[in-house]
Amino acid sequence: MEISPQENPIELFKKWMAEAYKTEPVDPDAMSLATVGKDGKPSVRMVLLKRVDENGFCFYTNLESRKGGELTNNPNVALCFHWKSQTRQVRVEGTAAQMPAPMVDAYFKSRHYLSRLGAWASQQSRPLSSRKELEDRVAEFEKKFEGGEVPRPPHWVGFCVTPQKIEFWQEGKGRLHDRFLFSRGDNDNWTLSRLNP
Ligand SMILES: Cc1cc2nc3c(=O)[nH]c(=O)nc-3n(C[C@H](O)[C@H](O)[C@H](O)COP(=O)(O)O)c2cc1C
Numbered sequence: 001m002e003i004s005p006q007e008n009p010i011e012l013f014k015k016w017m018a019e020a021y022k023t024e025p026v027d028p029d030a031m032s033l034a035t036v037g038k039d040g041k042p043s044v045r046m047v048l049l050k051r052v053d054e055n056g057f058c059f060y061t062n063l064e065s066r067k068g069g070e071l072t073n074n075p076n077v078a079l080c081f082h083w084k085s086q087t088r089q090v091r092v093e094g095t096a097a098q099m100p101a102p103m104v105d106a107y108f109k110s111r112h113y114l115s116r117l118g119a120w121a122s123q124q125s126r127p128l129s130s131r132k133e134l135e136d137r138v139a140e141f142e143k144k145f146e147g148g149e150v151p152r153p154p155h156w157v158g159f160c161v162t163p164q165k166i167e168f169w170q171e172g173k174g175r176l177h178d179r180f181l182f183s184r185g186d187n188d189n190w191t192l193s194r195l196n197p
Pocket of ligand 1: 027030043044045046047048049059060061062065066067068124125
């Protein structure tokens with residue numbers, strides 16, 4: 001496999017993503033998101049990539065969740081996509097920043113009614129005594145917003161990761177895989193290097 005040094009890694013990512021959409025049976029847009037806690041220890045979980053463009057790799061979450069707190073304290077993150085059906089992996093390293101509120105509002109409006117209620121009901125990452133407690137909270141917010149719009153909770157936010165490094169990995173025969181690393185320079189140009197598998 002070859003990649004031209006002139007290739008733009010965001011465009012290449014979009015191409016790989018589009019190919020994954022054709023073959024990946026569930027959630028081709030799922031990515032692992034690694035953050036760092038105040039104690040310097042990493043934590044990782046899956047989130048869904050909701051857009052990728054010049055703003056970076058964007059996802060939505062609860063600002064008061066564990067990841068929300070960690071991102072606020074330390075914006076350094078790593079992302080990883082694995083498309084089994086394509087035998088491909090993409091790794092991204094960069095810094096996360098909150099998306100402008102109007103963008104988050106627009107996406108929140110497009111979400112399913114129950115997902116919008118859930119955004120109010122779930123105190124993401126905090127202890128929950130029972131399933132019933134959560135269901136009661138959903139019912140409470142359903143009543144509160146009855147007959148009207150479900151507004152976006154202030155803690156429901158979007159983050160975009162500005163990439164500094166993007167690595168494309170394609171499985172090769174005999175485990176002689178191809179690895180291409182794009183690194184962003186000071187003037188935003190990308191440098192391509194090939195890595196050993
Ligand atoms: C496939 C998949 C997609 C997910 N997408 C999201 C997402 O987009 N946003 C989110 O907040 N949590 C998402 N989750 C749940 C997270 O993995 C995680 O459980 C939750 O955000 C709490 O993480 P935290 O306690 O580290 O903050 C997803 C889980 C899976 C398995």
